[in-house]
Amino acid sequence: MKEIRFENVCKSYGKIEVVKDLNLTIKEGERLILLGPSGCGKSTTLRMIAGLEDVTSGSLYMDNQKVNDLPSGKRNVAMVFQNYALYPHMNVINNITYGLKVQKVPADEINRRTEAALEMLQLKEYKDRLPKDLSGGQRQRVALARAVVKQGDYFLLDEPLSNLDAQLRVSARKELVKIHETYKQTLVYVTHDQVEAMTVGDRIALMYQGRLQMVDTPDNVYHRPATIFTAKFIGSPPMNILDMDIYQDKATLANQTLQLSSDWSIYIQQIGEKELAFGIRPEHINLSKTPVQNGWKGHVKYVENHGNSYGIYIDVEGNELIAMSESKKWWPNELVYVEPRMEKIHMFNKQTTNSIGYPKSLIEE
Structure with a gap:
C-alpha cells in the first residue's frame, strides 16, 4: 500500500512548533491537497514526506514502513519545487534525464520515459534550450517532466503553479490531473x-496555525465546513459568520429576528447547544427592495464588481455581511432586505468554533 500516514506528528524549530499533533492518512493513488494560508505548516508537512525535514515527534509511515529516519533518496518520491530548481547550465533534455542517469537507469528506458514526458507536456521543440531561454510556464513544465520521468511511488508538489499567470494556471492544472490519471501515484x-x-484534489486537508482543520472531499469542505476557519477560508467571497442570539426557533441579529426552520430549531434543542454563531454563504442570500417575510433590513455599503456578478456589502445594524447579485441594481446607502435561505445556513459553537452538524433532513438532500 503506497499510502502515507502521520501519527501524532509534530515539527518544531527550537521552541516554535509549526506542525502540531498531525494525524492524517493519504490514500494510495489519491490526489490530496494540503491547503492553507502562508505559515500554516503545509510545506513543512510535504517536506517531512520527502525526507527534507526531520520529524520532531510522532511517527510517519510510507507503504506501512516507518520512515522517520529513512533518507530522502530511499523514499522513491518525485518532487516539484515552487522555484522549479532547474540546473541553469543544462538544457531541457539534460535537466529531465539527469536524475535517471545518476540512478543508472538503462539508456533505452531513459529515452522511452523522456519521449513520453516531452510529448505529454509539449516540450519537444524546447528540448535543446537552456532554462534562461524559457518562459515561466515552460520552466514549470520542465520541472514537471523531470518529476514524471522518475516514476516514483509518491508525487509531491510544493505550490508548483504559483509563478504562472492565470491562463497558464488553468492549462497547467489540467496537465497535472492528466499526469496523475496516467501514472496513478500517491499525489500530495x-x-x-x-x-x-x-x-x-480528490480530498482537501486544510491546515491553520499548524493544526489540521478538516479533511474531506472538495464538495464537503465547501458545503459542510467543520470549523469557522474552514467556512471563511473556502469560498470567495467568504462565508458570512454572524454573532447572533439563538433561542429555540428564533435567531436575533441586533434588534431583528429571524425565524429558524422547524428542522433547525428541533435539532438545536436536541443537541443542547446555546452559544452559537450563524453562517451563510453570500450566494445563498436573496436580496429584495421590498420587505421579505423572514429576513433583515439593512443598507448597502458598497458594490464590488466580480465580472459575472456583484458583491453587495450590507450593513445590518452595525453588522457587515456580503451577498451576491447577478445584476448591478444596488447602490450605496440604498435600503435593502436580506433573506438567508434556511436550507443553506450553518451553525458553529462559538467557543470551539466547530460546526454543530446539520439536521438529518438537510444531510440527506
Whole structure:
C-alpha cells in the first residue's frame, strides 16, 4: 500500500512548533491537497514526506514502513519545487534525464520515459534550450517532466503553479490531473489557492496555525465546513459568520429576528447547544427592495464588481455581511432586505468554533 500516514506528528524549530499533533492518512493513488494560508505548516508537512525535514515527534509511515529516519533518496518520491530548481547550465533534455542517469537507469528506458514526458507536456521543440531561454510556464513544465520521468511511488508538489499567470494556471492544472490519471501515484499537492484545491484534489486537508482543520472531499469542505476557519477560508467571497442570539426557533441579529426552520430549531434543542454563531454563504442570500417575510433590513455599503456578478456589502445594524447579485441594481446607502435561505445556513459553537452538524433532513438532500 503506497499510502502515507502521520501519527501524532509534530515539527518544531527550537521552541516554535509549526506542525502540531498531525494525524492524517493519504490514500494510495489519491490526489490530496494540503491547503492553507502562508505559515500554516503545509510545506513543512510535504517536506517531512520527502525526507527534507526531520520529524520532531510522532511517527510517519510510507507503504506501512516507518520512515522517520529513512533518507530522502530511499523514499522513491518525485518532487516539484515552487522555484522549479532547474540546473541553469543544462538544457531541457539534460535537466529531465539527469536524475535517471545518476540512478543508472538503462539508456533505452531513459529515452522511452523522456519521449513520453516531452510529448505529454509539449516540450519537444524546447528540448535543446537552456532554462534562461524559457518562459515561466515552460520552466514549470520542465520541472514537471523531470518529476514524471522518475516514476516514483509518491508525487509531491510544493505550490508548483504559483509563478504562472492565470491562463497558464488553468492549462497547467489540467496537465497535472492528466499526469496523475496516467501514472496513478500517491499525489500530495501544497497550495494556498482554493481554486487549485477544489479543481485538482480528490480530498482537501486544510491546515491553520499548524493544526489540521478538516479533511474531506472538495464538495464537503465547501458545503459542510467543520470549523469557522474552514467556512471563511473556502469560498470567495467568504462565508458570512454572524454573532447572533439563538433561542429555540428564533435567531436575533441586533434588534431583528429571524425565524429558524422547524428542522433547525428541533435539532438545536436536541443537541443542547446555546452559544452559537450563524453562517451563510453570500450566494445563498436573496436580496429584495421590498420587505421579505423572514429576513433583515439593512443598507448597502458598497458594490464590488466580480465580472459575472456583484458583491453587495450590507450593513445590518452595525453588522457587515456580503451577498451576491447577478445584476448591478444596488447602490450605496440604498435600503435593502436580506433573506438567508434556511436550507443553506450553518451553525458553529462559538467557543470551539466547530460546526454543530446539520439536521438529518438537510444531510440527506
